[in-house]
Amino acid sequence: MRLSSLRRLVKVGPALVLCLGLGLQSVQAQDEGNSGIALAREYARKGENEKAAFLFGRLRSEEQAAPNVLPEYLTVLQNLKRYKDAEKLVKKAIRQRPEEPSYGVALGALYTAAGDQAAATKQYERLVSQLTTAQVVPVATEFMGRNLPEWAEKAYLKGRLLAKDETEYAPQLIQLYTQSGQTDKVMTETLRLVQDDEQQLPFVRNMLQNSLREDKDFDALEKVLFANVQKFPERAVYSELLLWLQMQRRDFTGALVQAKALDRRGRTEGARVMELASIAQRNKDYESAIAGYDYVTREYRSGMYYRLARQRLVQAREEQVRSTYPVDPAKIRGLISEYQNVLTELGKTPETAPVLRNMAALYAFQLDEKDKAMTMLQEVIDMPRASLDVVDEAKVNLADIYLLRSEPWEATLLYSQVEKSHKDSPVGYEAKLRNARLSYYAGDFKLAKSHLDILKEATSREIANDAMQLSLLITDNTAMDTSGVALRDYSAVELLVFQNKLDAALKGLDNLLQKYPGHALTDDAWYLKAQLQRRMGNYPAALTTLEKITANPKYDVLSDDALFLTASIAEENLQDREKAKTLYNQLLVKYPGSIYTAEARKRFRKLRGDAVN
Numbered sequence: 001m002r003l004s005s006l007r008r009l010v011k012v013g014p015a016l017v018l019c020l021g022l023g024l025q026s027v028q029a030q031d032e033g034n035s036g037i038a039l040a041r042e043y044a045r046k047g048e049n050e051k052a053a054f055l056f057g058r059l060r061s062e063e064q065a066a067p068n069v070l071p072e073y074l075t076v077l078q079n080l081k082r083y084k085d086a087e088k089l090v091k092k093a094i095r096q097r098p099e100e101p102s103y104g105v106a107l108g109a110l111y112t113a114a115g116d117q118a119a120a121t122k123q124y125e126r127l128v129s130q131l132t133t134a135q136v137v138p139v140a141t142e143f144m145g146r147n148l149p150e151w152a153e154k155a156y157l158k159g160r161l162l163a164k165d166e167t168e169y170a171p172q173l174i175q176l177y178t179q180s181g182q183t184d185k186v187m188t189e190t191l192r193l194v195q196d197d198e199q200q201l202p203f204v205r206n207m208l209q210n211s212l213r214e215d216k217d218f219d220a221l222e223k224v225l226f227a228n229v230q231k232f233p234e235r236a237v238y239s240e241l242l243l244w245l246q247m248q249r250r251d252f253t254g255a256l257v258q259a260k261a262l263d264r265r266g267r268t269e270g271a272r273v274m275e276l277a278s279i280a281q282r283n284k285d286y287e288s289a290i291a292g293y294d295y296v297t298r299e300y301r302s303g304m305y306y307r308l309a310r311q312r313l314v315q316a317r318e319e320q321v322r323s324t325y326p327v328d329p330a331k332i333r334g335l336i337s338e339y340q341n342v343l344t345e346l347g348k349t350p351e352t353a354p355v356l357r358n359m360a361a362l363y364a365f366q367l368d369e370k371d372k373a374m375t376m377l378q379e380v381i382d383m384p385r386a387s388l389d390v391v392d393e394a395k396v397n398l399a400d401i402y403l404l405r406s407e408p409w410e411a412t413l414l415y416s417q418v419e420k421s422h423k424d425s426p427v428g429y430e431a432k433l434r435n436a437r438l439s440y441y442a443g444d445f446k447l448a449k450s451h452l453d454i455l456k457e458a459t460s461r462e463i464a465n466d467a468m469q470l471s472l473l474i475t476d477n478t479a480m481d482t483s484g485v486a487l488r489d490y491s492a493v494e495l496l497v498f499q500n501k502l503d504a505a506l507k508g509l510d511n512l513l514q515k516y517p518g519h520a521l522t523d524d525a526w527y528l529k530a531q532l533q534r535r536m537g538n539y540p541a542a543l544t545t546l547e548k549i550t551a552n553p554k555y556d557v558l559s560d561d562a563l564f565l566t567a568s569i570a571e572e573n574l575q576d577r578e579k580a581k582t583l584y585n586q587l588l589v590k591y592p593g594s595i596y597t598a599e600a601r602k603r604f605r606k607l608r609g610d611a612v613n
Contacts (some may be wrong), residue, residue: 041072050080062096074106083114101127101135105142105151128154133162140172149180167196171203178211186211187221191228191241198237205244215601218249229258236265243276250602252280252288260295269303270296277312283599286320307346311355314338318358322366325573326537332366348379350386357394364401365500374401392418392427396434403438404499412438429458433467441495443488445474477520486516490525502532523555527562534565539573560594563587571603581607 040055077086090107097103104127111120128151131139136159143152153176156169163169170193177185190204212218225242232238243258259276266272277292293316296309314335321331339359346352356376364373380386380394399414415435422428436451448470455467477487489512496505509529513522526548533542542565549555549562564587571580584604587596594600 040076071106074110078110078113083110086110087114101131101139102142105139105146105148109146124148124151124154128158131155131158131162133159136162136169137172144176149176152176167193170196171200174204174207178207181211183211183213183217184220187217187224191224194237194241195235201237201240204241208245209248212248215605218245221245222249229261236262239265247276247279249605250283250285250598252276252283252285253291256280256288256292256295259292270300270305270309274305274309277309277316281312281316281319284319284323286316286323289316290320307351310342310346311352314342314355315358318362325535327366327535329367332362336362348383350383350390353380353383353386353390353394356380357390357397360394361397361400364397364404368500370401370405374398377401388421389427392422392431396427396431399431399434406499408438408442424459426460426463429455429460429463433463436467436470437498440470440474440491441498443484443491445478445484445487449474473524486512486519486521489515490521493525493528497528497532502536506532506536523549523558526555527558527565530562530565534569534573539569542569560587560591560596563591564594564596564600567600567603571607577607 037055037059040051073089074086077083077089087107087110090103090110093100094103094107104123108120108123108127111117111123127139136155140152140155140159143149143155153173156173156176160166160168170189174186174189174193177183177189186207190208193200194204208221212221222242222245225238225245228235228238229242239258239261243255243262246252246255246258255276256273259272262268263270263272273292273296277289277296280286280292281289290313293309293313296303296305297313300306300309317338318335321327321335336359339355339362342355343352348356357380360373360376360380363369363376377394377398381391381398383390395414395418399411399418402408402410402414412435415431415438418431419428419435422431432451433455436448436455439445439448439451452467452471452474456464456471458464458467474484474487477490478484489508493505493508493512496502496508506529509525509532513525516522526545530542530545533539533545546562546566546569549558550566555562563583567580567583567587570576570583581604584600584607587594587600588604591597
């Protein structure tokens with residue numbers, strides 16, 4: 001048995017040795033090829049193109065055509081201007097790997113590099129005309145990688161013809177048009193896409209947000225959407241898109257129309273209108289907010305949002321009255337009566353506790369009836385089953401009144417209580433900000449800044465921004481003057497403003513400006529003075545003060561603030577529409593990156609007479 005096995009081994013021995021020899025030669029050749037590629041790449045990286053081309057040329061034909069080798073070999077040949085050799089290489093690669101779509105694009109790019117654009121165009125046209133469905137995306141991707149969006153578009157449109165579907169490749173085309181700034185085509189494709197598939201609405205909104213830049217683009221899309229809403233009233237997607245667009249433009253009046261339509265269609269009992277009204281209120285468009293809340297209270301008296309809308313309606317009216325200068329005491333008493341009517345209708349409950357809080361704030365800050373306000377706030381704090389949020393918000397209000405009464409220790413005690421019970425929440429952040437301001441008013445800038453530096457990381461953007469601004473004010477005005485003498489005087493003025501002692505605050509600002517001429521606080525003092533003059537109804541004086549900022553390039557930090565306030569006074573207080581329009585346009589041109597840009601654009605369009613639906 002062993003002998004026969006040995007004989008068989010002897011018989012097959014030469015063949016086995018031959019196979020092993022061939023295998024070793026193959027491995028050796030592969031190793032040599034890999035080392036040759038690595039060395040060629042190294043020469044190419046160093047810019048030694050002749051040496052790189054020589055080594056690439058020694059590779060076997062199939063290696064030269066490999067997708068991980070051919071592009072580098074082509075680049076080397078193009079650098080040497082050996083275009084004919086490069087053309088032969090690519091054509092050979094196409095014959096060897098016809099399934100590789102990028103090679104056809106590479107051939108066209110080679111013709112362009114050689115200066116033969118006609119040949120390049122002919123090659124691209126041939127490639128696109130012969131595309132199969134499987135090749136559409138790879139070829140279009142290759143075109144985009146070579147910065148040829150017009151040919152990528154042709155590839156996708158060819159794919160659309162092959163699929164016999166006018167929405168095929170819509171997401172890819174939308175992204176392509178967005179990247180190449182073809183806003184009109186973005187609009188066409190997005191509308192076609194959502195018409196076919198309403199689930200694409202979030203994607204469409206995102207693409208439009210990235211594409212729409214100029215007023216004419218917004219106007220064009222708005223016009224098309226209006227037409228579609230009227231032509232296809234049963235298609236909610238057009239109303240959704242129009243609502244979104246108008247909110248981007250802060251056209252809450254127009255958005256309210258769509259919110260009502262969507263509310264009726266979806267039978268949401270006012271939910272869509274409440275959401276819109278709340279956003280309008282946060283953006284200080286009180287007319288739209290009031291109209292929205294009023295709609296819900298009239299149309300859905302037995303609905304789930306009625307009680308909330310009833311309260312917010314008066315709250316929005318209050319914010320409108322308090323932001324119209326000078327504040328009319330008669331209107332304040334009218335608001336208190338409205339709040340009282342709400343309490344009479346809905347009762348004093350934890351749900352209506354914010355109404356009591358708002359009334360207390362009006363009594364304390366507008367009518368100087370602090371004792372009555374404190375009694376009402378204590379009633380909220382002691383209310384059975386009241387939520388911790390409601391109780392702590394009332395404590396913050398009560399602390400504010402102690403500060404009005406010049407009792408800072410009582411105020412800081414309450415602020416600190418709320419900080420402790422509401423860590424990492426908006427109410428707690430607000431209390432910490434008030435405590436920081438209290439330290440600032442007292443001239444303890446180091447303690448104030450320690451609070452503010454923590455608040456700069458707050459999740460509430462508004463509080464974080466306020467903290468950042470006050471922290472910067474302290475830093476800027478204690479860097480050179482470590483004692484902060486001028487800032488101490490300025491913070492004392494701000495306390496007077498908080499306490500509603502406006503005459504004393506104006507006098508303090510005048511003293512500060514006279515005492516520290518040319519100080520870094522000068523523009524801040526002028527801006528605050530203009531705000532106070534407006535609140536007191538002295539509009540000509542406010543405009544004169546603001547001009548000290550806008551006319552001096554030195555005060556560029558507050559220039560856009562001052563210009564926007566100037567325009568607001570012209571529009572709201574002096575009813576000079578033409579002047580206001582000119583000023584808003586000036587802000588848009590001069591300060592395109594300002595935080596006031598969106599609001600200025602909205603007001604400019606309204607004053608210009610643009611249609612508002």
